[in-house]
Each structure stands twice: as structure tokens, then as C-alpha cells.
Amino acid sequence: MGFQSQDHPEYVCKLRKALYGLKQTPRVWYGKIAEFLTKSGYSVTPANSSLFIKANEGKLAIVLVYVDDLIITGNDEAEIRQTKENLSVRFQMKELRQLKHFLGLEVDRTHEGIFLCQQKYAKDLLKRFRMLECKSTSTPMELNVKMCAHEGKDLEDATMYRQLVGSLIYLTLTRPDISYAVGVMSRYMQNPKKPHLDAVRRILRYVKSTIDYGLLYNKGEDYKLVGYCDADYAGDHDTRRSTTGSRKYMVDTVDE
Structure with a gap:
């Protein structure tokens, strides 16, 4: 921390509150928000520790955590509203309304869907x-x-x-x-x-x-997962290795 006691040089500081600029800050903040969301009934996804989901009888609420920014979405409006209220009580927060820009991504809602x-x-x-x-x-x-x-x-x-x-x-x-x-x-x-x-x-x-x-x-509501795969034979000129690839698509069954 840059400070050493002359009387007790062997002592170390116990950090009671993480401040911006410390290496421990992101971990402390994530621990706080993860604990809050877990107690609120959300489950962290195995594939992404920043993605929290709460599902109940076909209704879904999703919270994505990026540092101190949160994206809240889903089809359970009551749960989303309750989550926002609980968050505002526990943390100081500012709601920015509908998502339009996020990390270089642009979100546009049209009559056809989300672009x-x-x-x-x-x-x-x-x-x-x-x-x-x-x-x-x-x-x-x-x-x-x-x-x-x-x-x-x-x-x-x-x-x-x-x-x-x-x-x-x-x-x-x-x-x-x-x-x-x-x-x-x-x-x-x-x-x-x-x-x-x-x-x-x-x-x-x-x-x-x-x-x-x-x-x-x-x-749309009716989607199914469709997969495709393909491979060449010794396509790499340097190693003579073959290349394989696969793609997964969510297909609207209404348009089939």
C-alpha cells in the first residue's frame, strides 16, 4: 500500500473497503453483485460468469454484468421491474433506459425485430x-x-x-x-x-x-437449432492439414 509503520513494520493493512484503482476492486465488486443476484434467485451461467438468469414457468429475466454496468432484459416484466427496484435500494444506480450502444455494438429496435x-x-x-x-x-x-x-x-x-x-x-x-x-x-x-x-x-x-x-x-416464438458442418482435404499448403468447420443457426420455423 506504500505505508509502513515504524513501530510495527511487520504489520499489514486489512482492507475494509475496496476503492477504485486497487487491483482487488473488480473482484470485490463482482462478489457483491453476484451475491446480491444469487440471493434474489438468479443463477450464474456455466459458460459466462457475468451472465445471470432467473427462469420461472416460461418467464425469463436476464442480467449481464460488465464492470459496473448492467444490462437487464427478458420477457418477465414484473421480475425485471422488481430487480431494478431491489438494485436501486442496495446500490446507487442510474437507469439509462433502452440499450442503444454497448462496447461498440449498436442496438436498433424495428418492427421486424432487433438489429x-x-x-x-x-x-x-x-x-x-x-x-x-x-x-x-x-x-x-x-x-x-x-x-x-x-x-x-x-x-x-x-x-x-x-x-x-x-x-x-x-x-x-x-x-x-x-x-x-x-x-x-x-x-x-x-x-x-x-x-x-x-x-x-x-x-x-x-x-x-x-x-x-x-x-x-x-x-417470433417458434425457433429451432440447425447445424451444418463441412471439411476440406489437406487444404493448408504449409502443413497439409485438413480444415473442418461448423455453424449453428436459430431458424424461425414459421419462415421454413
Whole structure:
């Protein structure tokens, strides 16, 4: 803590209240909010310790914790209202009404459903890497292109390549159409070459032409989980390894 008693140098401080700036703060806060939600009947999900769910006879209330921000949603309006009231009694909080922006994600409610996109994030990405005025393209990768790990000239600054690919990985949250291309280019993060950078820039050119793309969650109650998988044979030119992949979709049975 930066303080030592001259009379008792062997003493240590017992922290009675975690303050902002201390390493223990996030853990202490999470412990507080998790304890409160658990006592309120919520259960933490095994896949995500920040996601709490309360289900009762088909009704659902969901709380997502991100540092000291909470997203509260679900179809149980009475439980959501009660949770907000209980939270305001236990903690000092400010309600920001309907969610519109969260960590670069944009949420738009329409008559068709909920539309998620990262349009501003994508524009900032193009601006950051000086691609705002680039020529757009209709596909994220060239047809039948084969990337190799050791062909091409070394990059003078590999850091930019890693930052670019990392930023594109985050963009795939609402842009599954670039997931394959970004996944391929992420294989060369350790030692990227000039052809790899050119391929990543092509992804940015595609993003520019599809800047308003996103995910639309349609209104509806009847959904089913549908899965697809595929594989190639020795598709990796460097290792001769095969590549497998799978996709899962929530399909509206009404539209089938």
C-alpha cells in the first residue's frame, strides 16, 4: 500500500473497503453483485460468469454484468421491474433506459425485430488504418486464393497487421460474413508477409462496401437449432492439414 509503520513494520493493512484503482476492486465488486443476484434467485451461467438468469414457468429475466454496468432484459416484466427496484435500494444506480450502444455494438429496435451492428466501429476502423477512401469490393477474399506462411516479403511493422486482424476479429461479433476470411488471416499473426497484409486490406475494402450489414433477430416464438458442418482435404499448403468447420443457426420455423 506504500505505508509502513515504524513501530510495527511487520504489520499489514486489512482492507475494509475496496476503492477504485486497487487491483482487488473488480473482484470485490463482482462478489457483491453476484451475491446480491444469487440471493434474489438468479443463477450464474456455466459458460459466462457475468451472465445471470432467473427462469420461472416460461418467464425469463436476464442480467449481464460488465464492470459496473448492467444490462437487464427478458420477457418477465414484473421480475425485471422488481430487480431494478431491489438494485436501486442496495446500490446507487442510474437507469439509462433502452440499450442503444454497448462496447461498440449498436442496438436498433424495428418492427421486424432487433438489429445489431457495428457501423460506427467499422467506420472508425477504416479511418484508423487510412482506408476510408479505398476502393470497395464485393467479396472479403479472392476466389480460390491459397495463402502460405513463408511466401512474400516481410513486413516492416508486423504490429499494425496484428492490430488490424484483432480489430476485425471483434467486428465478427455482428459480421459473420467475414469470419472465414478473418480466421484465415489470423493464422499468420506471428510472422505476417506482404501478401497477408494485402488480403487483410481486401477485407477492409469489403467492409467499406457493406458498412451497414449486421444481425437481425426477427420477432417470433417458434425457433429451432440447425447445424451444418463441412471439411476440406489437406487444404493448408504449409502443413497439409485438413480444415473442418461448423455453424449453428436459430431458424424461425414459421419462415421454413
